[in-house]
Amino acid sequence: MEMVLLCIAWLTLTHLLFTLIEFTIGFTSIKDLRQETNLATPQLPSVSIIFSALNEEATLETAARSLLNLNYPKMEIIAINDRSTDATPHILSNLAEQYGHLKVYHIQQLPENWLGKNHALHFAAEKAQGEWLLFTDADVIVAPEILTKAVSFAIKNKLDHLTIYERHLRNNFWLKVILLGSYISYCMAFKPWRVSKPWSKKSIGHGAFNLVKKDVYQAVGGHRCIALSCLDDLMLGKIIKNKGYKQAIVTGGDWVKREWYQTGSDMIEGLKKNSFAFFNFSSLAVAANYLFAFIYYFLPLLMVIIFSGPLGWVNGLNIILTFIISIRVAIAFRMNPFFAFLYPLSMVMILYIVLISLLSTYKNKGVIWRDTHYPLEKLKHHQLTVNEP
Numbered sequence: 164m165e166m167v168l169l170c171i172a173w174l175t176l177t178h179l180l181f182t183l184i185e186f187t188i189g190f191t192s193i194k195d196l197r198q199e200t201n202l203a204t205p206q207l208p209s210v211s212i213i214f215s216a217l218n219e220e221a222t223l224e225t226a227a228r229s230l231l232n233l234n235y236p237k238m239e240i241i242a243i244n245d246r247s248t249d250a251t252p253h254i255l256s257n258l259a260e261q262y263g264h265l266k267v268y269h270i271q272q273l274p275e276n277w278l279g280k281n282h283a284l285h286f287a288a289e290k291a292q293g294e295w296l297l298f299t300d301a302d303v304i305v306a307p308e309i310l311t312k313a314v315s316f317a318i319k320n321k322l323d324h325l326t327i328y329e330r331h332l333r334n335n336f337w338l339k340v341i342l343l344g345s346y347i348s349y350c351m352a353f354k355p356w357r358v359s360k361p362w363s364k365k366s367i368g369h370g371a372f373n374l375v376k377k378d379v380y381q382a383v384g385g386h387r388c389i390a391l392s393c394l395d396d397l398m399l400g401k402i403i404k405n406k407g408y409k410q411a412i413v414t415g416g417d418w419v420k421r422e423w424y425q426t427g428s429d430m431i432e433g434l435k436k437n438s439f440a441f442f443n444f445s446s447l448a449v450a451a452n453y454l455f456a457f458i459y460y461f462l463p464l465l466m467v468i469i470f471s472g473p474l475g476w477v478n479g480l481n482i483i484l485t486f487i488i489s490i491r492v493a494i495a496f497r498m499n500p501f502f503a504f505l506y507p508l509s510m511v512m513i514l515y516i517v518l519i520s521l522l523s524t525y526k527n528k529g530v531i532w533r534d535t536h537y538p539l540e541k542l543k544h545h546q547l548t549v550n551e552p
Contacts, residue, residue, distance in 0.1 A: 165474055168466065172477040175458060179484040182351075186488060189356030190495045194316070196327065196413040202315040204236050210314060211293030211377075215243040215283030216301035217533055220250040222422070223301050224258070230299070231262045235310040241290055242301075243283040244269045246533075266290070276541075277390045279533050284395070285386035288377075296380055298373040298399070303329060305372075306418035313374055316413065323379040324403045324410035326396075328355070329371035330420040330497060337427025341516075343502045344509030346492050352441075358404065359411040367412050368400025372419050375399070379408050391537065391545035393437035393530060398549050431516055436532050438520035443550065444543040449521055453514060460485065460510045 212230055216223055230240055242265060244252045255267045270286065273279050284298055295314060299305070309327075317325045333339050349355075357363040373396055383406050389398040404410055424430035442448035463485070466478035489503035502509070524530060529539040 165470070168470075169474050169477065171458060172463070172466065172474060172481060175463065175481050176477055176484070178459075179481055179488065183484055183488050183491070185354070186350060186491050189350075189354065190491065192356050194411075194413045196309070196312050196316060196415045197418060199312055199316045199319075201311050202318060206318070207236060207311065207314055208294035208318075209237040209239075209292065210235060210295045210297055210310060210374075211288075211291035212238060212240045212297045212299065212310075213243075213284055213287040213291065214241075214299045214301050214303075215245045215280050215287070216247060216251050216255070217245040217279060218247050218249045218251060219301040220247075220254060223251055223254050226300075226302050226304050226421075227255070227258055227265075229304045229306075231258065231265060232307055233305065233310045234307045235314070237293075238264065238310065239292060240265045241287040242267050243287050245279050245283040246270055246273065273535060278393065278395070278537065279535060281386045281390050281392065281395050285390070288380065288385055291377065294377055296375055296377050298370070298375075298396070300370050300421070302423075303371045303419060303421045306415075309372075309415060309418045312418075313372070313413075317374060317411075320411065321409060322411050323376050323408035324368070324400065325374045326367055326369045326400060326410070326412050327372040327415045327419045328369055328412060329415075330417055332420055332422040335426045337512075338424060338430055339498065339502055340505055340509050341427050341430050341512045342496075343489065343493060343498060343506065344513035346496045346498075347489060347506065347509065348513055350492055350495075355412045358400070359409070361409075364404075366397075366401045366404035366410065368396040368398070368403075369412075370396035371421060372415075373399060375403065379403065382406070383408070389545075389549055391542055392549055393440040393532070393537075393542065393546075402549065427512075431512075431519070434516050435520045435523055436530055438517050439524045440530075440542070440546060442517075443546050444524065444539060446521065449517060452517075456510055456514060460507060464507065 242255050244255055252269060259265045259267045270283055273282060288296060313325055331342060333342060353367055354365050355367050357365040358367045383402045388402055389395055392398040424433055463478040463481040467475055486503055489506040490500045493500050493503050524539060530537045530542060
């Protein structure tokens with residue numbers, strides 16, 4: 164038995180070493196958009212900025228004004244009030260009176276076989292006049308120069324799709340603990356530095372900032388192809404990459420930011436609705452990832468406590484490497500490296516979120532999102548269809 168555990172420890176050590184090397188090289192290869200130069204104004208194409216809002220009165224006005232005050236020369240903003248019951252439509256109407264380049268549409272009913280947000284973005288995209296489309300969210304705050312930088316970068320690098328990972332504003336301890344786990348899981352799963360490589364199947368998309376050529380968006384089928392996807396931003400990036408188009412991700416510092424959730428409990432509740440979708444609604448895939456997480460994050464801790472000798476020190480090295488990787492991730496996402504000490508707790512919280520998402524989905528026989536029930540079988544079938552190359 165000890166020999167089997169030692170083999171597992173050595174395999175884990177090898178994988179951790181390669182992971183650390185890839186993370187180190189990968190993070191340094193992602194460009195910082197703030198350091199890029201702008202194209203001359205005549206070279207900039209027109210852009211339609213699109214977002215939907217459902218009961219977003221708490222964050223909407225600040226976020227919308229940041230978009231309205233972008234210094235981009237040729238843009239329109241299309242805002243969709245998606246069946247809101249709070250002050251959202253009133254806020255949007257007031258802003259439209261102040262800014263001529265803001266167009267507001269109100270959706271009263273959700274068509275069958277659509278998730279609300281996906282339908283709202285699809286509706287707006289059909290109204291858009293721009294050569295490029297920027298999909299964002301109603302709680303995202305952007306810097307005035309971000310769009311000029313992003314479009315310039317995309318054109319100079321001959322991109323069809325550019326996304327930016329936003330900065331999450333976080334003041335709550337438990338929120339930070341969970342975010343570290345989500346950042347580690349994100350890097351392990353998506354390896355964002357690979358998405359620009361034609362040989363890699365990795366793809367990405369972030370709802371805070373998804374910039375895509377309009378003709379490419381139309382060619383891949385747009386949001387109609389991901390009408391029932393609980394991960395619309397990621398899936399949009401996926402269908403673009405699967406069709407052979409060129410995409411990339413950049414960092415933007417504080418130029419794209421949001422207060423994603425206010426507390427850890429808010430984040431758990433928010434992610435409960437769609438975390439199971441990351442695994443294509445497959446219990447087997449969840450079980451496999453639980454096994455991987457146990458071997459990777461928790462088994463070394465147990466082995467160091469129980470065993471001495473080679474089994475003890477190899478697992479000790481595994482703990483050190485995992486800690487270093489966690490520090491690297493924390494620094495990359497501008498977190499206090501102190502939270503790397505808490506990586507086991509972070510991963511426990513992520514596994515807990517996945518578990519309650521799975522249980523909630525099965526209990527409800529589907530996903531309840533914004534007061535609408537979506538049957539599991541329909542979501543699962545749609546997810547498998549989107550994942551086909």
